[in-house]
Structures are given as C-alpha cells and as structure tokens.
Amino acid sequence: MLNITLEKRPSDSKTMSYLSPLFAILLTLISGGLLFATLGQDPFHALYTFFIAPLTDVYGWTELGVKVAPLTLCAMGLMLCFKARIWNIGAEGQFILGGLGGGYIALELLEAEGAWVLPLVLLFGALSGLLWGALTALLKTRFGANEILTTIMLNYIALNWLLYGVHGPLKDPDGFNFPESALFSDFATLPVLSDDYRLNISIFFALIAVAAIWALMSKTLLGFQIAVLGEDKSAARFAGFKEERLIWFVLLACGALAGLAGVSEVTGSVGQLNPYISPGYGYAAIIVAFLGRMHPVGIVFASMLLALTYMGGEMAQMDLSLPKSLTGLFQGMLLFYLLACDLLISYRIVRKPAARAISSSTNPAQA
Amino acid sequence: MDFELFTNILFATLRTGTPLILIALGEMVCEKSGVLNLGQEGMVLMGAALGFIAAVVTGHAGLGIIAAVLAGMMMSVLFAFLAVTLVSNQVATGLALTIFGTGLSGFLGAGYVGMAIDGIAPFPIPFLSDIPVIGKVLFSHDPLVYFSWFMFALIFWCFRSTRLGLTIRAVGENPEAANAIGIPVMKVRYGAILFGGAMAGLAGAYLSLVYTPMWSEGMSAGRGWIALALVVFASWKAERILLGAYLFGAASIMHLVLQGLGFEASPNLLAMLPYGATIIVLVIIASDAAKAKLSTPLALGRPYRPQV
Numbered sequence: 083m084l085n086i087t088l089e090k091r092p093s094d095s096k097t098m099s100y101l102s103p104l105f106a107i108l109l110t111l112i113s114g115g116l117l118f119a120t121l122g123q124d125p126f127h128a129l130y131t132f133f134i135a136p137l138t139d140v141y142g143w144t145e146l147g148v149k150v151a152p153l154t155l156c157a158m159g160l161m162l163c164f165k166a167r168i169w170n171i172g173a174e175g176q177f178i179l180g181g182l183g184g185g186y187i188a189l190e191l192l193e194a195e196g197a198w199v200l201p202l203v204l205l206f207g208a209l210s211g212l213l214w215g216a217l218t219a220l221l222k223t224r225f226g227a228n229e230i231l232t233t234i235m236l237n238y239i240a241l242n243w244l245l246y247g248v249h250g251p252l253k254d255p256d257g258f259n260f261p262e263s264a265l266f267s268d269f270a271t272l273p274v275l276s277d278d279y280r281l282n283i284s285i286f287f288a289l290i291a292v293a294a295i296w297a298l299m300s301k302t303l304l305g306f307q308i309a310v311l312g313e314d315k316s317a318a319r320f321a322g323f324k325e326e327r328l329i330w331f332v333l334l335a336c337g338a339l340a341g342l343a344g345v346s347e348v349t350g351s352v353g354q355l356n357p358y359i360s361p362g363y364g365y366a367a368i369i370v371a372f373l374g375r376m377h378p379v380g381i382v383f384a385s386m387l388l389a390l391t392y393m394g395g396e397m398a399q400m401d402l403s404l405p406k407s408l409t410g411l412f413q414g415m416l417l418f419y420l421l422a423c424d425l426l427i428s429y430r431i432v433r434k435p436a437a438r439a440i441s442s443s444t445n446p447a448q449a
Numbered sequence: 450m451d452f453e454l455f456t457n458i459l460f461a462t463l464r465t466g467t468p469l470i471l472i473a474l475g476e477m478v479c480e481k482s483g484v485l486n487l488g489q490e491g492m493v494l495m496g497a498a499l500g501f502i503a504a505v506v507t508g509h510a511g512l513g514i515i516a517a518v519l520a521g522m523m524m525s526v527l528f529a530f531l532a533v534t535l536v537s538n539q540v541a542t543g544l545a546l547t548i549f550g551t552g553l554s555g556f557l558g559a560g561y562v563g564m565a566i567d568g569i570a571p572f573p574i575p576f577l578s579d580i581p582v583i584g585k586v587l588f589s590h591d592p593l594v595y596f597s598w599f600m601f602a603l604i605f606w607c608f609r610s611t612r613l614g615l616t617i618r619a620v621g622e623n624p625e626a627a628n629a630i631g632i633p634v635m636k637v638r639y640g641a642i643l644f645g646g647a648m649a650g651l652a653g654a655y656l657s658l659v660y661t662p663m664w665s666e667g668m669s670a671g672r673g674w675i676a677l678a679l680v681v682f683a684s685w686k687a688e689r690i691l692l693g694a695y696l697f698g699a700a701s702i703m704h705l706v707l708q709g710l711g712f713e714a715s716p717n718l719l720a721m722l723p724y725g726a727t728i729i730v731l732v733i734i735a736s737d738a739a740k741a742k743l744s745t746p747l748a749l750g751r752p753y754r755p756q757v
Contacts, residue, residue, distance in 0.1 A: 088535065169540060221728065226735035228681075230487065230540070234674045235724040235731075242724075246717035365548060372541070405559030407666065410552025417545045418527070425535050 088429040098427045103373050103380075105426075106419035107387070113415055123402060131401050132394035132408070142393070144281035148351050149363075149389035150382075152177070154288040155343035156367035157374065157381045158295050159336030164371055165299070166332045167312040172218055172233030173340040174364025175240035176211040180341025181348040182244050183210025185355040188270035188348075189252060189263055199269040204345055211341015212334050214240065219333040223326045229333075237364070248355050263355035272350040284346035288385075291339055296378040308332060340364060361392060362410070369417045388413065452582075454709040459586040461705060463594060464660065466698030468493070468652040468669075470597045472676035473683070473690045474604055475648025480680060481608070482641035483621035483748035487543025488528050489649050490673030491550020495520040496653025498554035501664040502561055510569045514593075514654045521650020522643050524550055529642040533635055536752040547673070555666040568662030569593065591659050593651070600648070605687040617641055621746035624753040634753055649673065671724065678727045681734050684744035693730075700726045 111129060118128035136142045156173040163170035184207025191199050214236060221227040245261070254264040272282040299305035311318040311328050318325060348359055366388050373387070374380030395409030472489050479486050496517035504513030528546050531537045569591050577588040608614035619627040620637045628634050652672070657664050675697060683689035699706075704719045734741055 171544070221732065225732040226738060227728070227731040228735070231674060231678050231731055232728055234671065235727045238671045238724045239721045242717045242720045245720075246715050249717060250715055368544070369548070405556055407552065407555035407559050410548075411556040412552070414545070414549030414552035418531075418549050421537055421542055421545050422531060422535065425537055429535075 086431050086433055088425070089432045091428055091430050094428050095426070095430075099375060099424075102423040102426060103375065103384070103420060105423040106373070106416055109419040109423070110412060110415045113419075114412060117411075121404065123404075128398070128402060128404075132398050132412075133390060135401070136390060136393035136397050141279060144275075144279035145393060146386060146389050147281045147285045149392050150385045151284040151288040151350075152343040152347050152363045153367055153370055153385040153388055154382060155284075155291055155346070156340045156364055157370035157385060158288075158291045158378065159339035160367050160371045161374075161376050161378075161381060162295065162299075162308065162332040163336050165312045165376055166308045166328055167315075168222070168329060168332055169230045170215075170218065170233055170333060170336055171230055171368065172215065172236050172364070173336060173367050174360060174362065175233065175237035176214045176337045176340035177344035177347070177360050177364045178237075178240040178244050179214040180207040180211035180344025181352075181355065181359045182240070182247055182344075183207050183213075183341070184345030185263060185266070185348045186247070186252065188266040189355075191270060192264060192267050194267070195269055197269075199267070200272070200349070203266075203270045203349055204342065207345020207348075208338045208342040211344060212338040214341070215333040215335075215337020216330075218337075219330045222333070223329055244355070244359070245357055248357055252355055254354075261357055265354045266349060270349055271353060272346060280351050282346075282350040284343075284350050287342060287346060291342075292378045292382060299378075304328075304331070340367075366391075366413055369413055369420075372417065373420055387416075391416075451709075454705075456582055456585050458699075458702065458705055458709065460589070461702045462695055462698040463586065463590065464698070465701045466694040466696075467594050467597045468655045468660065468672055469676050469679060469694035469697055470601065470691060471593075471648045471652035471655065472673055473679045473694060474597075474600055474687060475645035475652075476676055477680050477683070477685055477687065477690060478604065478617065478648075479641045479645035480749055481621045481685060481746055482617045482638050483624060483746050483751065483753070484532065484638050484642055485539045485543065485750040486525070486528055486532075486546070486642060486645055487540060487677065488524065488546025488550065488673075489645075489676055490669060490671065491547035491554075492521045492524045492646050492649035493550075493653040493656070493669040493673045494554040494667065495524050495550045496650030497657035497668055498558040498561075498653070498664060500650070500654035501564075501566070501657040501662075502558065504566055504658055505561060505564060510567070510658050513658050514569075514651065517650045517654030517658075518647045519650070521646040521648070521653065523646075525642045525646025525649075528646075529639050532752070533638050533642070536754050539750050539752065551667060558664045558666065561664050562666070564663065566658070566662055569659045593655050593659055596651075601687055601691050608687065618746070621748055624748050624751075628753075638753070652676075675723060675727050678731055678734075681741065681745075682730045684741065685746065686744075697723055697726065 115125035115129055118125045137146065156177060160170060160173050184203045187206040188203045217236060218229055218233050221232045222229050248261040248263060252263045254262055272284055274280060274282045307323045308328055310321065311323060311325060343363065348355060352359055370381055370384040370388050374384035391409045391412045395406045398404040398408050399406045472493060476486065476489055499520035500513040500517030503516030504510045524546060528542055532539050532542045571589055571591045574588040578584040616632055617637060619632060620634050624634045653669065656668060679690060679693045679697065683693050701723045703722050704716055707714055
C-alpha cells in the first residue's frame with residue numbers, strides 16, 4: 083500500500099490555489115499524450131497538433147480571439163454567480179436565448195438600414211439572456227427551487243426553442259428547407275477588426291466585461307456583499323445584506339453577459355441562426371471560471387486555453403483524422419484533474435505515521 | 450381517441466419511463482447513503498456509448514448491457530474516489546463527472562454515429578401477453594422493462610425490511626453515529642455509489658440498445674438530470690419514483706397523444722414538456738420545504754472523514 087495520507091492544512095494554501103490549475107493542465111497533457119499513444123499516434127506530434135499548431139500564425143490567434151470572446155463573457159457572468167455560491171449552470175441557455183432573441187430582431191430588420199440596427203439587435207440579445215436569467219432568479223428567490231436543476235432544464239428548453247425557430251417560423255424561405263434562418267443584413271453584423279480575419283469587436287465587449295467585473299468585485303460594496311454571501315451566508319444576513327437582491331443581481335448580470343455573448347456570436351462569426359450556434363460555450367465557461375480561479379485575469383487566460391481546445395479538436399480532425407469530440411474529452415479531463423489538484427489547497431500529502439500503518443495492518447483482528 | 454391508440458400510449462409511457470426509473474432508483478440508493486452524485490448524466494452517456502460499441506463489436510446486445518453496466522460503475526468509482534476518499538465537494542465533482550462523461554462518450558462513440566443494430570427484442574411473457582389491453586401494455590416489453598420492476602421491488606423491500614437498508618440509511622442520516630456502532634461508512638458509501646453507477650450505465654444501455662437503438666452524442670438529453678429531480682419529488686421513496694417516472698414518461702410522449710387527438714404541434718415545442726414539467730415539480734417540492742426536509746437524508750452532500 084501507499085505509505086501516504088492526506089492531512090488537513092491549518093489554513094488554505096494560497097500558493098497551491100495558483101499552482102493547482104498548472105498541475106491540472108500538466109496532468110491533462112500527460113493523459114492526452116498517453117491517449118494519443120494508445121490511438122497509434124506519435125504523442126508529441128499529436129499534442130503539438132492539438133495545442134501548438136493552431137497558434138502558429140496570425141490567423142490562428144485571431145480565431146482564438148473569436149472563441150475567447152464568448153467564453154470570457156459567459157465565464158465572467160458565471161464567476162459572479164459562483165462567488166455568491168449560486169450554482170448557475172444556465173449560461174448555455176442564456177447564450178442560446180441571446181442569440182435567438184437578437185437574431186429574431188435582426189431577421190425582422192433585414193430591410194432596415196442605419197447604424198441603429200446593430201445596437202438594437204445587441205440590446206435585444208442581451209435582454210433575452212437577461213430574461214432567461216431572471217426566470218432562474220424568480221424560481222430561486224420566490225419558490226426556492228434548486229438552481230442547478232432549473233438552469234439545466236432551462237438550457238434544454240432554450241435549445242428546443244432555437245430548434246423550433248430554425249425549423250419553423252424563422253427558417254429562410256429561400257433556404258432549400260435547411261434548418262437555418264436567412265443571413266443577417268450588413269447593418270446587423272458585427273464589424274470585423276480586419277477584412278482578412280473573422281475576429282470582430284465582440285472581443286472588446288469581453289475586455290470591457292472583464293474590467294467592469296474586476297472593478298465591481300474589488301472596488302464596490304456590491305461586489306463585497308456578493309463575496310460575503312458566498313463565503314458565509316449567515317454573516318451576510320447578520321450584516322443586513324439583502325440576500326434576494328444579490329441573487330437577482332448575479333443571475334441577471336450573468337444572463338445579460340451570456341446573452342450578449344450569444345447575440346455577438348450570431349451577428350459575428352455565424353451570421354444567421356442555425357441549430358449549432360453554440361458549441362457548448364456555456365458549459366465550457368463553467369470550466370473557465372473554475373480554472374481561472376474565479377478571478378477576472380485568470381478567467382482571460384483560462385478562456386484562451388479552453389478556446390484552444392476547440393481549435394485543437396478541429397486541427398486534430400483535419401491533420402490526424404481523429405474525432406472532433408476530443409475537445410469535450412480534454413475539457414472534461416481538465417476539470418476533473420483540477421478538482422483533484424484543488425484538494426491540495428486545503429490538504430497536504432504526508433507520510434503515514436508508523437503507528438497508523440501498524441494499526442491499519444492489525445485491522446482484521448479488530449473486526 | 451380510439452382504443453388501440455390508448456393502449457399504444459400506455460405502452461410507450463412504460464417504455465419511456467424505464468430509463469428514468471433505473472437512474473432514479475440508483476441515485477436514490479446513493480443519496481440514502483448521504484452522497485449526492487450529480488454525475489448521472491455523464492454515467493448514462495458512458496453506459497449508452499460503451500453498451501452500443503460493445504454490442505456492435507461483439508454482435509451481442511447482451512454483452513452490450515454488461516459493458517454499459519461496467520462503464521457506469523467505472524465512472525462512479527472515479528466519483529467515489531474524489532468525493533468519498535478525497536472528500537472533495539460533491540456538487541462540483543458530480544458536475545465534472547457529467548462534463549467528463551459527455552466528452553469521453555462523444556469521443557469513444559464518434560466512429561459509431563449513425564450505425565444501426567438490431568437492439569434487444571421485446572420478450573412478450575407467454576399467456577400473460579395474450580390478455581387484451583393489459584397484455585399489450587404490461588407484458589409485451591423488452592426484458593429491461595421487467596428488470597426495472599424487479600429492481601424496484603428489490604429496493605423497496607431492501608429499505609423496508611432488511612438490515613442492509615437500515616445500514617445505508619444510518620450512514621446517510623448520521624455517519625459519525627454509524628461509524629461508532631461499527632458500520633464501515635466509507636465502504637457503504639462506495640457500494641451505494643457503485644450501485645448508482647451500475648444503474649445509470651444500465652439506463653444508458655436501455656437508451657442505445659432498446660429505446661432508439663443507435664448512438665448519438667448527448668443522446669440521454671437530460672434524463673440524468675430529470676431523474677435527480679425525480680428522486681427529490683419522490684421524497685426518496687421507491688414507489689413514488691415508479692409513479693413519477695411514468696408521469697414523466699407520459700409527458701415525454703405527448704406528441705403521440707396530441708396526434709391521436711388530431712392536433713398538429715411542433716415536435717420541438719413538445720420536446721420542451723418534460724423539462725418544463727421538471728421545473729414545475731421543483732417548484733412544488735420547494736413550496737413544501739418543511740416536508741421535503743423531513744425525508745431528506747440528513748447527511749446528504751456532507752462529506753465524511755473518519756477521525757483517527
């Protein structure tokens with residue numbers, strides 16, 4: 083038997099909370115290498131293809147930005163909720179609703195011209211996401227319904243709503259019966275930073291959100307209240323913080339941010355409504371928030387890594403003819419390893435004291 | 450609505466409810482021991498994927514079922530190691546298990562999407578299945594439907610009148626006291642989690658080998674999560690799980706009912722029904738919080754770490 087055991091640390095280790103994501107990434111890379119080897123690939127070449135090759139040119143970096151923007155927006159919203167210990171899993175549904183709501187307006191305004199079209203579309207997208215978040219908040223504060231389950235159910239409802247739209251009323255009449263809407267007009271399309279790339283201004287939305295939420299959490303009373311509510315509910319009550327109002331705030335903020343991410347996606351790199359507007363950004367953003375240590379700066383870096391897993395999956399499919407779903411596998415491994423490594427924040431590995439080793443070996447007699 | 454259609458709807462309700470019964474019974478046992486495993490969805494997907502793969506590779510659907518059960522158990526061991534041995538946060542670990550299982554099953558099953566297999570054939574019980582209406586509704590199913598009834602009876606009996614049931618409950622109510630009277634808390638929890646994994650894997654096999662039969666990514670479509678709500682709705686009672694699962698089964702096949710009544714409705718809108726119903730159920734449960742608290746295992750979600 084292994085001669086080691088876990089021992090609770092006197093207080094949580096700050097160093098370890100920063101090292102843990104790095105350990106998790108390392109373990110994911112090792113496991114990934116082993117996995118590639120069993121699949122008959124050269125592990126180093128395969129890891130290079132997955133994690134490095136996508137970023138060897140400017141195009142790759144701009145594509146990274148295309149994916150970082152929605153991931154960061156969703157993760158910033160989730161971070162607020164998780165800080166308050168509200169287990170909101172609903173960013174995916176809020177993202178889809180944002181895309182659907184904004185997309186609906188964009189389709190209504192196909193003929194409209196003017197600079198006002200895009201802001202209106204974005205506003206409606208964010209509002210749609212916000213309303214979806216409001217539903218969760220209502221169910222939580224008014225009825226006390228468990229938010230994990232309600233948000234997951236709302237995700238599935240949102241997806242089916244989108245499917246209903248693109249198979250039904252929002253389907254392009256000239257679209258050869260494909261489940262897609264018409265392409266949005268130029269006035270309802272996010273401007274790109276350069277005509278050679280797909281990267282659009284939604285990356286600035288993400289950066290603004292990072293700055294705003296960083297300021298909110300570190301400089302304002304509201305941010306402090308959110309943090310206290312998450313750390314110690316009874317302390318928050320004792321201090322007279324309005325718990326319900328805080329819950330409403332974090333869920334609405336997350337809904338609006340994820341909705342903005344969704345509408346930016348459909349008016350940006352997608353350009354229409356179709357069943358695949360989200361490759362699971364709302365779920366991946368959960369991993370981003372945890373991996374980024376619930377800190378705005380950490381979240382930016384974690385978003386980049388998760389964005390890379392999407393690109394790596396595509397690259398592995400093209401160059402190594404491996405399934406694209408490697409992306410989900412790497413994301414899942416990352417989160418699992420992270421949770422395991424996070425134990426080292428409050429526990430440390432020590433050698434088993436000799437006395438215990440003896441007592442455990444004499445256990446059968448005891449029984 | 451004509452009579453044959455009515456029979457068909459009841460028949461389909463039982464079929465649709467079966468995976469929910471399997472998952473929810475497994476999760477109930479797990480929660481009775483004080484462990485909240487939110488990884489059901491991931492374990493179901495792994496069961497569905499590996500069950501399907503094994504059935505295709507070996508050509509035997511029966512081996513597919515065994516593979517699915519083993520897949521579910523392997524996933525649950527991962528959870529148990531983190532949540533029980535390493536006392537990690539059960540909510541986060543369960544979520545991670547679902548995300549991991551979704552990813553891994555999608556990866557493993559990627560080469561099998563769109564393949565068709567024969568699946569498991571129905572097994573009408575001789576004589577009984579010849580009874581009009583009841584024979585068709587109750588006794589013309591595939592073996593897994595009967596097995597879900599058997600498991601229901603077994604678990605009902607286990608918690609009503611066996612020492613094992615009492616032991617599991619003791620661990621879920623007060624692990625410290627259970628430990629003091631010599632119950633191996635960790636082992637009981639491991640066992641309950643493994644049982645939950647096996648049942649979730651089996652439910653996955655039901656989906657990919659009987660219900661559809663095929664494999665597609667994310668094919669469980671939230672059933673693992675609905676089953677979690679079902680356990681609370683049933684206030685941890687096996688007989689109510691049976692009832693609740695069939696109610697959800699009925700909600701999921703509303704399109705059949707509406708077609709029978711002569712209505713046309715979008716399949717996507719109707720697909721929202723079970724999820725909407727789950728939200729309503731969650732509201733109902735929460736509105737009677739005091740009662741729900743009475744039946745909740747006291748130590749649910751609370752990690753136990755033996756004091757040395």
